[in-house]
Amino acid sequence: MTFVQIIDCKTSRVEDLNRLMDRWVEQTKGKRTATHSIVGKDRSDASHVVEIVEFPSYDVAMRNSQLPETDRIFREMVALCDEMPTFTDLDVVRDEQMYKAASRRFFELVSMPGELPPLDEVFAEGYHDHDPSNPTDAVGMDAVRREAEMWRSAFDFTFTVDDQIADGDRVCTRWTWNGTHVGDFMGIQPTGMEVSMTGMVVHRFREDGKAVEGWWQYDMLGLMGQLGAVEG
Template sequence: MSDDIKSVVRRFNVEVIQNGNALAFQALMAPDFVNHAAPPGRPNGPESMWATFETVLRPAISELTVTIHDQIAEGDKVTTRKTICGRHTGDLLGVAATGRDISIDVIDIVRVEGGRYREHWGLNTLQAVLASLRA
């Protein structure tokens, strides 16, 4: 089972985050998905995850790639350590394009049920990346 749920998370990272595939997103997200990493007071359902990738990251980062460094599965949860990389070619949360290469380190935990994302928790270095782009 651990290989099955890890493959769901790998597919999400490549097809959804890296490639922006909306059909894969719909197939991999449970309708009642909860993003526990959403900012307080912000939406935390499936639409919040899609918005993060399609209105924040993908328009600002060209040549976007996701590299998975480690995955650990236990029960119905997968912990992944990964890096999202690319070139900063568009506005990123108020920071105008710099043309610089950027890397956002991420550690997230996803609960997978029935081959779909049910819950997500995560930490990332986006704020540190933004601070370095402003400097």
């Protein structure tokens, strides 16, 4: 679960605090585990400064706090503040940007040439896939990989993400798929044809940013028409 720490302090030495943060970044290069950090100044009180630091998880944040450089920078930060800073620790329970990035990453992974990369980067182990073109849903990582490999053995393809909309724990991605028919596909022998189709998928995510369910809609009839399997 993504973890965020908010550091709230009062200081008349904002520029010195900024330089201190720059030094912390430089001294912990290659060791610092924070994935994102911003510093904001209160518009109504220039001495009120808030730093927001994001980590992949609480445990990772604790490893970062144990770095000797972090401890030294913290003591210097306290010396720059007019009073003791306060810390607020937050477990992130909703991050729509993270969900959108994970959905986009799936399309990158499944399109990669060569061996199919692990999908557990973006999918939970019990991921449940709803695809109207399949008689049964694909449930679990093994079933999802078999489904992906079926498409990958039949086509060399790429996805273009045309649009994404996030709402709560769900992301809708509108995409365009372009492929070359290089292998057997539902009994249709390879034709070498360049084909394309459009579609959408809605992914539902859990708090750690991994998808647990997906619902697909795409123009399978149009694809079969391009392959000559049905009349246009």
